[in-house]
Amino acid sequence: MRxxxxxxxxxxxxxxxxxxxxxxxxxxxxxVSRPALGGFLPQTWELGNWRFLWxxxxxxxPSIWRVTFNTFVFAASTALLVCAFSITAAYALSRLNFxxxxxxxxxxxxxxxxxxxxxxxxxxxxxxxxxxxxxxxxVILVKAALELPFGIWIMKGFYDxxxxxxxxxxxxxxxxxxxxxxxxxxxxxxxxxxxxxxFSFLAGWSEFILPLVLAPGxxxxxxxxxxxxxxxxxxxxxxxxxxxxxxxxxxxxxxVYLLFQKQLMNIYGGGTKG
Amino acid sequence: MRIHLQNFKKTFGDTTVIEDMNLTVEDGxxxxxxxxxxxxxxxxxFAISGIHKINGGTLHFGxxxxxxxxxxxxxxxxxxxxxxxxxxxSVAQNIGFPLKVQKLKTAEINARVGEIAELVQIGNLxxxxxxxxxxxxxxxxxxxRALIRKPDVLLLDEPLxxxxxKLRLEMRSEIRRLQRETGITAILVTHDQIEAMSMCDRIxxxxxxxxxxxxxxxxxxxxxxxxxxxxxLGNPPISFLQAKADASLDLGHGNxxxxxxxxxxxxxxxxxxxxxxxxxxxxxxxxSGQISFIEPQGREDLIDVMLPCGQKxxxxxxxxxxxxxxxDISWGTQMDRLHIFGADGTRL
Numbered sequence: 001m002r003x004x005x006x007x008x009x010x011x012x013x014x015x016x017x018x019x020x021x022x023x024x025x026x027x028x029x030x031x032v033s034r035p036a037l038g039g040f041l042p043q044t045w046e047l048g049n050w051r052f053l054w055x056x057x058x059x060x061x062p063s064i065w066r067v068t069f070n071t072f073v074f075a076a077s078t079a080l081l082v083c084a085f086s087i088t089a090a091y092a093l094s095r096l097n098f099x100x101x102x103x104x105x106x107x108x109x110x111x112x113x114x115x116x117x118x119x120x121x122x123x124x125x126x127x128x129x130x131x132x133x134x135x136x137x138x139v140i141l142v143k144a145a146l147e148l149p150f151g152i153w154i155m156k157g158f159y160d161x162x163x164x165x166x167x168x169x170x171x172x173x174x175x176x177x178x179x180x181x182x183x184x185x186x187x188x189x190x191x192x193x194x195x196x197x198x199f200s201f202l203a204g205w206s207e208f209i210l211p212l213v214l215a216p217g218x219x220x221x222x223x224x225x226x227x228x229x230x231x232x233x234x235x236x237x238x239x240x241x242x243x244x245x246x247x248x249x250x251x252x253x254x255x256v257y258l259l260f261q262k263q264l265m266n267i268y269g270g271g272t273k274g
Numbered sequence: 275m276r277i278h279l280q281n282f283k284k285t286f287g288d289t290t291v292i293e294d295m296n297l298t299v300e301d302g303x304x305x306x307x308x309x310x311x312x313x314x315x316x317x318x319x320f321a322i323s324g325i326h327k328i329n330g331g332t333l334h335f336g337x338x339x340x341x342x343x344x345x346x347x348x349x350x351x352x353x354x355x356x357x358x359x360x361x362x363x364s365v366a367q368n369i370g371f372p373l374k375v376q377k378l379k380t381a382e383i384n385a386r387v388g389e390i391a392e393l394v395q396i397g398n399l400x401x402x403x404x405x406x407x408x409x410x411x412x413x414x415x416x417x418x419r420a421l422i423r424k425p426d427v428l429l430l431d432e433p434l435x436x437x438x439x440k441l442r443l444e445m446r447s448e449i450r451r452l453q454r455e456t457g458i459t460a461i462l463v464t465h466d467q468i469e470a471m472s473m474c475d476r477i478x479x480x481x482x483x484x485x486x487x488x489x490x491x492x493x494x495x496x497x498x499x500x501x502x503x504x505x506x507l508g509n510p511p512i513s514f515l516q517a518k519a520d521a522s523l524d525l526g527h528g529n530x531x532x533x534x535x536x537x538x539x540x541x542x543x544x545x546x547x548x549x550x551x552x553x554x555x556x557x558x559x560x561x562s563g564q565i566s567f568i569e570p571q572g573r574e575d576l577i578d579v580m581l582p583c584g585q586k587x588x589x590x591x592x593x594x595x596x597x598x599x600x601x602d603i604s605w606g607t608q609m610d611r612l613h614i615f616g617a618d619g620t621r622l
Contacts, residue, residue: 165358168325171345172352173372173419187362 031244049244057241061229062218064248071222074140074211075204081144082151082200083193089148090155091181095167111149120213127214136220139211146210147200154199158192159185191266198260202253223249275336275426275459276301277322283330284317284483291317292483295331299427304453304460306470308506309480315463318480319429322461324348335426351420351458355432357412359404359419366391366400369418376423386422394418394452410441417452428453428460434469446473467507471495479503496611501619504546510576512613513552513588515545523614527582531559531607539614539622546613549576553589554597556606563587565601579603 026040031049033042051057052064092098093105123142124133132138162185170180186193208224216225227245231237257264277299284292292314299305307315320326322333324345332341340348359368366387373383391397394414404412413433420428433449434442450473453460464470470477471491478488479502487499498504504512517523519539523531533539552561566586567578570593577589577597589605591597614622 163356163358165354165356166360168320168323168345169352169354169358169360169419170371171325172323172350174346174375174423175371176346179375184360187360 027243027246030240031247034240049238049240050248052241052245053248057230061226062221064226064245067221067223067226070136070220071205071224074136074143074207074222075201077140078143078147078204078207079197079201081140082147083197085144085148086151086155086196087186087189087193090152091159091185093152094156094159095185108149108152112153114149116146117209120209124214134215134217134220136215139207139215139220140204142214143204143207143210147203151196151200154196155189155192158189162188191263194260194263195266198256198264202256205253276334277427277459277461278334279318279322279331280334281331282318282321282328282333284314284321284326285329290483295483295485297478297485297488299459299461301336301459302457303476304450304462304474306462306464306474306477307480308464308467308470308477310465310506313480314483315465315480316431319431319461319463322427323350323352323429349423349426350429351423351425351427352429353413353416353420353431353433355435357404357416357436359412359415361404363403364400365396365402365404365407365415368404368415369400369422372419372423387418390418390422393421393455394448408441409437410445413437413445414448417449421452421456421458424456426459428458430460430462432464433462434464434466442469449473468509471507479506497621498546498613499621501544501546501615501621504613504615504621508548510549510588510590512546512548513586514615515547515581515585515587517543517545519543525561525581525583525585529561529563529581529583531561531609531612534609534612534614537614537622542617543622544615544619546615547587547607548611549588549590551608551611552579552587552605553577553591554595554603554605555592556608558606558609560604561587561607562602562604565597565599565603568597568599579605 029042032045032047034044034046034048035041036043056063093101093108127133127138127142130138132141166184166188167180170184171177175183206224207222208228211220211222211225212228215221221229223245227242227249230245231239231242277297279295279297282292282295282297283290295314295318297305297318307318309315317326321328324340324343324347328341332339334340335348360371363371366384369390370383370387373386378386387400388397391400394417396411396414396418399407399411399415404415407415416433430449434445437445446469449462462470462474474491476488476490477494479486479494481502487494487503494503495507498507501514505514515525517525517531519533519541522533523539523543523545525531525545531545561579561581563579563581565577566580569576569578572593574590574592575595575597577591579587579589581587597603616622
């Protein structure tokens with residue numbers, strides 16, 4: 001009975017996911033083949049679409065490796081910044097009694113739901129003023145700041161689930177509040193931290209709008225804007241090339257998901273408690 | 275170390291939980307703070323530990339005023355209800371943590387951890403993680419961690435509440451043994467009267483943020499200061515009967531007890547009769563009624579007797595009594611163990 005209802009569920013899921021699967025399959029097939037004009041079934045198999053890996057696809061653009069390195073720096077720095085601030089800010093919000101704590105909490109929820117794109121002009125002006133416009137550092141700071149409410153909220157959920165008694169015991173054992181946090185509490189929220197690190201890395205990896213608007217130059221290009229440029233510049237867009245870059249761009253994400261599935265699931269486990 | 279709490283006051287926001295409380299725990303004594311939940315016993319404990327700030331009054335450890343010392347600088351060991359072991363550390367690291375904080379040398383920490391682990395009999399578990407231990411073993415680790423610093427006072431917050439009945443019995447005597455062997459002053463917070471009576475030298479029974487009575491377990495059981503104290507101690511609990519005193523203690527419908535000798539009592543009163551002082555095996559003035567319930571307990575049976583006036587009296591009868599439900603009985607009462615409470619609840 002149970003296995004039959006499971007089969008039924010699997011059938012429904014399969015049906016719904018089919019369009020997605022088709023998309024992914026053709027993304028992959030088209031990156032290594034050339035369809036007939038106007039058709040979609042592959043005619044000839046070739047690796048020409050992957051030429052961006054070993055040659056610069058046009059003289060004005062940086063090499064793919066430079067762009068990939070940029071993207072990695074962008075995503076990794078964002079993730080590290082978000083984690084560094086989240087683990088401290090969330091602890092304060094969860095455990096410390098300070099003025100305007102409720103205000104910060106409410107602000108956090110509001111920012112969490114805030115459509116960040118409406119801020120883009122203000123951010124543009126601020127970056128311009130600071131001289132960080134069109135630099136990777138500028139985009140990293142902006143992206144990290146925008147990811148923070150989510151990160152703090154998730155980490156607060158994890159801190160909230162650590163028993164108060166552990167903290168009390170630590171204080172009673174003679175340790176300072178800071179030491180208690182670092183040696184006793186932080187290890188308890190490690191799963192959350194790992195999940196947040198991966199999550200914000202992926203968020204940085206897939207970010208498009210912020211680098212597009214705030215760092216349009218060639219030096220600070222990331223994979224998302226690189227792809228955009230490939231398809232936007234040419235009179236006759238090369239979809240095969242575009243799809244090959246797309247696969248290249250998605251590979252690390254898939255790898256991260258496969259490697260860290262368990263850690264990523266944690267974010268749903270501990271992060272729900274307000 | 276002698277613990278002295280004077281005019282202690284504790285408020286949370288606008289509500290005063292405890293006001294003007296005095297408590298002295300003698301050196302080497304184990305005392306129980308007993309009371310229902312919300313009576314302020316844990317609050318008192320955490321004020322002594324330093325986790326809660328004291329809003330008024332003073333606290334002395336020996337001659338030293340520790341009222342304004344933070345928890346870290348008070349020499350207090352605490353065992354929490356859920357043990358609060360550090361899940362990511364091994365048993366040895368857990369126990370050694372207070373010494374590590376004091377920056378002792380690793381060799382000395384290891385030596386002292388081994389020593390205290392032997393004392394609480396967990397020497398073979400030092401490499402395990404808390405998750406891999408049973409409740410009783412976790413309890414022992416928590417005790418070892420609290421004791422390793424040789425603190426001035428050991429505080430136990432409902433230490434047995436999370437254990438099953440058999441382990442509870444074992445740990446009860448174990449904690450008492452440790453307290454005796456180390457000679458440490460200890461305060462036990464509990465809502466369980468049996469724990470308080472069996473483990474402690476004295477009991478402070480609390481109600482609504484006040485200490486209702488403080489005395490030895492036997493004293494408290496045999497001469498409770500009030501209706502409340504009498505009702506809190508004893509299992510099965512004491513029965514209370516409304517009575518009117520003039521020429522005798524009249525229970526209505528023909529039941530009456532003689533006036534107690536040497537006590538001037540008058541008017542509406544409450545009588546307290548413990549189950550073990552009423553039953554077929556006792557001499558003394560008779561009370562008649564009908565058996566309404568029999569609860570076999572093995573060694574003895576617990577019997578509820580409905581009096582004609584509609585009040586209920588509980589009795590303990592040795593098993594093999596052959597009594598039946600709804601049987602009419604007339605049993606003796608031990609008059610010298612009868613408690614009489616006035617209208618305000620104090621014992622006369």
